Amino acid sequence: MNEGDQVPSRKRAIVVNFKTYLESSGPGALSLAKLCEQVSQETGAEMIVAPPMLDLAMVAASVKIPVFAQHLDSVPSGSTTGHVTVENAKASGAKGTLVNHSERRIKIAEIHDIIDRSRNASLATIVCTNNLAVSKACAAMEPDFVAIEPPELIGGDISVTTANPKIVADTVKSIRTISSKVGVLCGAGVKNGRDVAKAIELGTDGVLLASGVVKAKDRRAVLLDLVSGLK
Amino acid sequence: MNEGDQVPSRKRAIVVNFKTYLESSGPGALSLAKLCEQVSQETGAEMIVAPPMLDLAMVAASVKIPVFAQHLDSVPSGSTTGHVTVENAKASGAKGTLVNHSERRIKIAEIHDIIDRSRNASLATIVCTNNLAVSKACAAMEPDFVAIEPPELIGGDISVTTANPKIVADTVKSIRTISSKVGVLCGAGVKNGRDVAKAIELGTDGVLLASGVVKAKDRRAVLLDLVSGLK
Amino acid sequence: MNEGDQVPSRKRAIVVNFKTYLESSGPGALSLAKLCEQVSQETGAEMIVAPPMLDLAMVAASVKIPVFAQHLDSVPSGSTTGHVTVENAKASGAKGTLVNHSERRIKIAEIHDIIDRSRNASLATIVCTNNLAVSKACAAMEPDFVAIEPPELIGGDISVTTANPKIVADTVKSIRTISSKVGVLCGAGVKNGRDVAKAIELGTDGVLLASGVVKAKDRRAVLLDLVSGLK
Amino acid sequence: MNEGDQVPSRKRAIVVNFKTYLESSGPGALSLAKLCEQVSQETGAEMIVAPPMLDLAMVAASVKIPVFAQHLDSVPSGSTTGHVTVENAKASGAKGTLVNHSERRIKIAEIHDIIDRSRNASLATIVCTNNLAVSKACAAMEPDFVAIEPPELIGGDISVTTANPKIVADTVKSIRTISSKVGVLCGAGVKNGRDVAKAIELGTDGVLLASGVVKAKDRRAVLLDLVSGLK
Numbered sequence: 001m002n003e004g005d006q007v008p009s010r011k012r013a014i015v016v017n018f019k020t021y022l023e024s025s026g027p028g029a030l031s032l033a034k035l036c037e038q039v040s041q042e043t044g045a046e047m048i049v050a051p052p053m054l055d056l057a058m059v060a061a062s063v064k065i066p067v068f069a070q071h072l073d074s075v076p077s078g079s080t081t082g083h084v085t086v087e088n089a090k091a092s093g094a095k096g097t098l099v100n101h102s103e104r105r106i107k108i109a110e111i112h113d114i115i116d117r118s119r120n121a122s123l124a125t126i127v128c129t130n131n132l133a134v135s136k137a138c139a140a141m142e143p144d145f146v147a148i149e150p151p152e153l154i155g156g157d158i159s160v161t162t163a164n165p166k167i168v169a170d171t172v173k174s175i176r177t178i179s180s181k182v183g184v185l186c187g188a189g190v191k192n193g194r195d196v197a198k199a200i201e202l203g204t205d206g207v208l209l210a211s212g213v214v215k216a217k218d219r220r221a222v223l224l225d226l227v228s229g230l231k
Numbered sequence: 232m233n234e235g236d237q238v239p240s241r242k243r244a245i246v247v248n249f250k251t252y253l254e255s256s257g258p259g260a261l262s263l264a265k266l267c268e269q270v271s272q273e274t275g276a277e278m279i280v281a282p283p284m285l286d287l288a289m290v291a292a293s294v295k296i297p298v299f300a301q302h303l304d305s306v307p308s309g310s311t312t313g314h315v316t317v318e319n320a321k322a323s324g325a326k327g328t329l330v331n332h333s334e335r336r337i338k339i340a341e342i343h344d345i346i347d348r349s350r351n352a353s354l355a356t357i358v359c360t361n362n363l364a365v366s367k368a369c370a371a372m373e374p375d376f377v378a379i380e381p382p383e384l385i386g387g388d389i390s391v392t393t394a395n396p397k398i399v400a401d402t403v404k405s406i407r408t409i410s411s412k413v414g415v416l417c418g419a420g421v422k423n424g425r426d427v428a429k430a431i432e433l434g435t436d437g438v439l440l441a442s443g444v445v446k447a448k449d450r451r452a453v454l455l456d457l458v459s460g461l462k
Numbered sequence: 463m464n465e466g467d468q469v470p471s472r473k474r475a476i477v478v479n480f481k482t483y484l485e486s487s488g489p490g491a492l493s494l495a496k497l498c499e500q501v502s503q504e505t506g507a508e509m510i511v512a513p514p515m516l517d518l519a520m521v522a523a524s525v526k527i528p529v530f531a532q533h534l535d536s537v538p539s540g541s542t543t544g545h546v547t548v549e550n551a552k553a554s555g556a557k558g559t560l561v562n563h564s565e566r567r568i569k570i571a572e573i574h575d576i577i578d579r580s581r582n583a584s585l586a587t588i589v590c591t592n593n594l595a596v597s598k599a600c601a602a603m604e605p606d607f608v609a610i611e612p613p614e615l616i617g618g619d620i621s622v623t624t625a626n627p628k629i630v631a632d633t634v635k636s637i638r639t640i641s642s643k644v645g646v647l648c649g650a651g652v653k654n655g656r657d658v659a660k661a662i663e664l665g666t667d668g669v670l671l672a673s674g675v676v677k678a679k680d681r682r683a684v685l686l687d688l689v690s691g692l693k
Numbered sequence: 694m695n696e697g698d699q700v701p702s703r704k705r706a707i708v709v710n711f712k713t714y715l716e717s718s719g720p721g722a723l724s725l726a727k728l729c730e731q732v733s734q735e736t737g738a739e740m741i742v743a744p745p746m747l748d749l750a751m752v753a754a755s756v757k758i759p760v761f762a763q764h765l766d767s768v769p770s771g772s773t774t775g776h777v778t779v780e781n782a783k784a785s786g787a788k789g790t791l792v793n794h795s796e797r798r799i800k801i802a803e804i805h806d807i808i809d810r811s812r813n814a815s816l817a818t819i820v821c822t823n824n825l826a827v828s829k830a831c832a833a834m835e836p837d838f839v840a841i842e843p844p845e846l847i848g849g850d851i852s853v854t855t856a857n858p859k860i861v862a863d864t865v866k867s868i869r870t871i872s873s874k875v876g877v878l879c880g881a882g883v884k885n886g887r888d889v890a891k892a893i894e895l896g897t898d899g900v901l902l903a904s905g906v907v908k909a910k911d912r913r914a915v916l917l918d919l920v921s922g923l924k
Binding site: 155210 | 248258289
Binding site: 479481482483484487488489490491512514515516517518519520523531532533537539540541542543544545546547549550551552553554555556560563564565566617672673 | 710712713714715718719720721722743745746747748749750751754762763764768770771772773774775776777778780781782783784785786787791794795796797848903
């Protein structure tokens with residue numbers, strides 16, 4: 001079993017969410033995932049990719065870095081056409097999943113169910129949150145990571161680590177009052193190695209980003225820069 | 232371009248929905264899709280497969296028969312993490328999609344949007360319905376197919392063609408008053424070649440089924456039997 | 463039984479949706495409903511009001527014009543906390559309901575269920591639609607009225623009857639190919655008697671509006687003007 | 694201002710959810726609310742009623758005990774037809790609201806938004822939960838009350854206080870590790886004064902029930918019995 005096969009837990013990481021951009025969909029998903037794998041292998045940095053839903057099995061079969069689902073449904077496997085279950089994700093090669101992303105919020109009982117079933121299936125969970133109170137609430141359900149992304153900064157030009165470092169530091173601190181096991185990521189506007197370094201300095205375990213990589217002219221350069229901030 | 236690459240339209244067809252069964256998920260999705268391809272190639276019958284969402288690109292890259300999504304979301308491509316867009320489906324190799332399956336009902340404006348965008352992307356649409364009035368309503372939006380599946384018969388032991396042949400015949404007739412272009416499928420309890428033959432006799436263009444194939448002990452025998460009913 | 467107690471069917475009507483505006487909520491719902499009743503009684507025009515959900519029973523007990531729900535849920539009465547059933551609406555004094563309003567879209571099977579159960583409960587249904595194809599589809603399920611409201615004109619300054627008279631006329635014509643029983647309303651930007659008169663001229667049975675009345679400085683003058691267009 | 698006008702906070706209370714039962718809808722909502730008021734006045738016990746949505750303003754105008762909404766939507770007031778906002782509830786006379794009831798689960802960010810806006814509007818919040826982890830999570834968002842209702846016991850014949858006293862005691866204890874301000878209720882199968890007394894003994898502030906009252910032959914006797922357990 002090589003390193004990419006491990007469920008990541010509390011290693012510092014860069015999580016690249018491909019969203020549903022056409023540039024990172026289908027063949028584009030495969031090439032971006034391979035680039036992330038290459039950068040991970042060259043630098044030793046932990047990189048996690050979350051390709052479009054339909055591409056997950058294809059991507060997971062082609063790269064050794066952890067591939068995460070962007071969303072899972074809290075439904076049983078079987079007569080649940082059009083949904084994606086925890087067990088489907090496992091069977092298709094996922095190592096974990098985003099949960100409650102700002103573009104795909106779910107019910108609290110569903111968050112708990114996904115965390116629970118993912119743990120049983122050895123899948124890691126990254127629960128996305130929008131503020132301090134919701135971050136604490138999600139930490140109480142003990143996912144592997146909580147990823148704080150202030151909605152007003154998502155898709156913006158200024159990194160959360162610059163625009164609102166206090167919310168990042170406060171999230172880390174307040175999650176620590178609930179659990180020592182839950183990792184913290186931050187996201188929204190993250191674009192370069194300085195943003196990543198600041199995130200680490202504020203006590204997080206890494207960052208979650210999307211357009212900063214997917215839409216970059218020179219993705220390889222951007223990835224190498226981001227990774228440099230992890231150290 | 233070979234036959235499997237065509238968007239199916241008004242050819243008689245057997246549509247196999249893999250749902251989210253573990254038996255037809257991940258590696259199981261690939262082997263079942265290949266078996267369907269084999270039967271299609273041997274018999275010349277049109278077979279369409281709808282694998283679990285995460286497996287679509289992988290399956291589409293491996294077989295020549297049409298691969299359909301089980302569900303698409305009526306959202307734009309881009310900042311819609313955890314959703315599946317029409318354009319994602321196209322990029323990942325889908326030839327069409329189920330719409331409004333009984334296990335994944337959607338809003339009427341969403342049905343129309345998916346039909347519209349799929350047509351523009353040369354993807355075929357099969358809209359699932361629960362009764363005569365809803366079938367007429369969906370036909371008015373001109374998908375490629377309407378698939379009538381009476382909810383009380385889904386997952387049961389008796390085929391809709393035996394339990395309620397009138398609803399199938401009435402659906403065909405009433406859809407014809409709305410449009411001559413919309414094909415009709417039926418589903419619920421379909422298990423063998425006699426059921427398929429009866430569906431064709433009642434005026435449909437084929438059937439939609441799931442557990443009858445996925446859960447069969449001898450899938451190849453079941454598929455060959457089903458296909459025999461198409462003639 | 464007086465006139466206001468009748469289920470309205472194919473009488474020309476002005477439907478005033480109070481939405482959830484604070485100006486038309488709580489005590490404000492009651493005073494606006496009473497003003498509409500007054501104008502209806504003075505002019506003989508049919509006026510229908512749709513107050514905020516929580517205010518329905520209170521308003522229905524206080525006025526004789528028909529009071530409609532803004533939305534009903536397709537769930538059974540009983541263990542469905544936080545929902546509003548067809549039977550609840552009947553018990554609370556509603557005479558009908560909006561269905562699938564642009565701000566509260568529902569699934570197609572739910573639209574059909576609400577139409578069906580409302581008919582059994584002698585409640586009238588007004589199904590809101592966003593374009594020609596969806597209007598035809600909804601007409602196929604035979605509600606009392608289809609109300610076409612092009613989304614790009616909702617909340618705007620120009621009435622649909624001025625901005626896009628063709629969609630109104632086409633909707634009327636195409637609904638007539640499906641059913642002679644279904645009435646047609648139009649909405650989006652409707653503000654005065656000329657807009658109403660034009661709507662009638664285009665073949666509709668009236669209009670659906672909200673802010674044009676709720677936000678008006680002189681509501682009584684606006685209502686009298688609107689009603690003048692019905693003749 | 695009399696006692697019924699106060700937002701209840703940490704007083705022991707019996708919360709009666711009328712659900713959407715026909716027996717407690719429309720005129721039935723009014724008579725049941727008046728009976729609860731009578732029992733509250735006679736015994737001095739705090740009783741809270743949650744009538745069907747459409748009946749809220751009518752009931753709130755007729756009784757002095759606190760009237761709660763069964764559900765509120767996390768949307769702004771205004772162009773949100775068919776929804777119920779925090780501000781609507783306030784305008785219509787509500788003193789608080791159930792949040793995330795097992796029959797109406799909502800997203801975690803919505804729970805937080807409802808708690809936050811309700812606090813600003815001086816409305817009390819009772820957030821319903823399904824297990825220990827979700828109870829802790831909800832307590833972290835500081836509603837007035839968390840109400841634990843194990844789903845497997847809801848609607849059953851055995852009170853949660855008998856069937857699973859441990860989950861009630863554990864919920865109380867674990868919520869205390871998060872906040873001293875959050876009250877705890879329990880529900881599922883609660884039927885009589887002994888169940889209420891046991892709930893109090895286990896450290897809760899009272900109970901949430903529905904069919905035990907709504908479906909009772911002698912509602913007055915049942916209410917008096919329940920209330921006797923509060924002491």
